[in-house]
Amino acid sequence: MQTIDVQPHATEARDPGAPITVLTTHGHRQESSLLDPFLDEIDTEGIVELHSDMVTVRAFDREAFALTRQGELALWPPLLGQEAAQVASVRGLRHTDWIFGSYREHAAPLLRGAELSQWMKTWKTHSSAGWNPHELHVGNWQIIIGAQTLHATGFAMAAKMQGRDDVAMACFGDGATSEGDVNEAxxxxxxxxxxxxxxxQNNGYAISEPVEVQAKYPLAQRALGFDIPSYRVDGNDILATLAAVRLAAERGRNGLGPTFIEAVTYRMGPHTTTDDPTRYRAAAESELWAERDPILRVERYLERQGVDLASVQQRAAERAATVTSSLRREVVALTPTDPIEMFDHLYTRPTARIA
Ligand SMILES: Cc1ncc(C[n+]2csc(CCOP(=O)(O)OP(=O)(O)O)c2C)c(N)n1
Ligand SMILES: [Mg+2]
Known part of the structure; x- marks a missing residue:
């Protein structure tokens, strides 16, 4: 049967626009009239700090992954590859701005100082909340895809009504943009x-579903239909992403309303520790993205600037090692729960099925 393409020009009619990059894969700094004003005061030392954040977040994530494989945690959704996007999202805001994220958002609680002993209880099945949201200004992470976009929107509406200049950020994935909750938000x-x-964070996949299955055009363009200004940035470029977050925060604080940012990145690891991505994606694709590694490009840049890279790496590795050893200590100290406890707070009386 012949298929008729009823929207032959749907893709051409829209300009997809390449993501905006400030720091290229090869570590060259490019000009961006849009984003440069938001990077004014970031000098080489500032970039070294961002590098250290990314190295620490990556090491933390790897250690948690290993702890899961060793039977110490129940599950882990790795952020490997998304360090630039996540660090930029936190560092581009004030501490008083709120962040509402998903299960994969580890940089926000880590960089905002969550107690590991409490946080890891959630990944060891002891509790469903890992920190006091009011202390960190980070909402507890959500597994319900996209739910946090409603929380962030509600918070932002309240901040506006109360005359505060705080902004609220919702962090979500490419797959989440297809959810009703996100569209309502x-x-x-x-x-x-x-x-x-x-x-x-468009990391290319919703579990095994490539983003192309969810949208035939850049996700950033979805926001335009809601009359929300939208920017598509290279999510593996910490400078571009940081600047975009600052731009969005500036807009929010100045009464200009919401902003949508699509940070184009890549989930270098599996969806979670229970997933095997070799079953649905080619090695060549992952290799291509390995070359776009967010940490590598900052190191190339620093080297070009004549910075002593070995000592920068050494300092970052020392900071990371302190975090990973605390993580391991706290996780191992938590005794496993009895699986039946998962039903404890579910019903006032056990149902027949649970009994
Ligand atoms: C409402 C809802 N539907 C389905 C699921 C199952 N689920 C868990 S993760 C996931 C994929 C989400 O993909 P994306 O939004 O791209 O985020 P990523 O995992 O890539 O960070 C799905 C469908 C869920 N948790 N919640
Ligand atoms: Mg995704």
């Missing part, structure tokens, strides 16, 4: 002109 944020930042 966009409607509310737009119509109430809420100081919300929709920070979408």
């Amino acid at each position: 966009l409607v509310f944020a737009s119509t109430f002109s809420a100081p919300a930042i929709f920070f979408c």
Whole structure:
């Protein structure tokens, strides 16, 4: 049977626009009239700090992954490859701005100082909340895809009503953009002109579903339909992403309403420790993205600037080692729970099935 393409020009009619890059894969700094004003005060020392953040976050993530493989944690969704996007999302905001993320958002609680002994209880099945959101200004992570976009929008609406200049960021994935919750959040944020930042990490996949299955055009363009300004940035470029977050925060604080950012990145690891990505994606694709590694390009840049890279790496590795050894100590100290306890707070009386 012949298939008729009823929208032959759908793709051509839209300009996909390559993601904006400030720091190229080869470590060259490019000019961006849009983003450079938000990077003014970041000198080489500032970039060294961002590098250290990324190295620490990566090491933390790897250690948690290993702890899961060793039977110490129940599950882990790795962020490997997304360090630039995640670090930028945290460092581009003030501590008083709120972040509402998903299960993969480890940089926010880590960099905002979550107690590992409490946080890891969630990944060892002891509790469903890992920190006091009011201390960190980070909402507890969500497994319900996209739910946190509504939380962030509600928070942003409240901040506006109360006359505060805080912004609220929702961090979510490419797959989440297909959820009703996310679309409802966009409607509310737009119509109430809420100081919300929709920070979408397009890591290429929703578990095994490539992003192309969810959208035939850049995700950033979805926001335009809600009349929300939208920017598509290279999510493996910490400078571009940081600047975009600052731009969005500036807009929110100045009463200009919500902003959508699509940070184009790549999930270098599996979806979680229970997934095997070799079953649905080619090695060549992962190799291509390995070359776009967010940490590598900063190191190439620093080297070009004449910075003593070995000592920068050494300092970052020392900081990372302190974090990973605390992580291991706290996780091993938590005794495993009895699996039946997972039903403890579910019903007031056990149902027949649970009994
Ligand atoms: C409402 C809802 N539907 C389905 C799922 C199952 N699920 C868990 S993760 C996931 C994929 C999400 O992909 P994406 O939004 O791209 O985030 P990523 O995991 O790539 O960070 C799905 C469908 C869920 N947790 N919640
Ligand atoms: Mg994804």
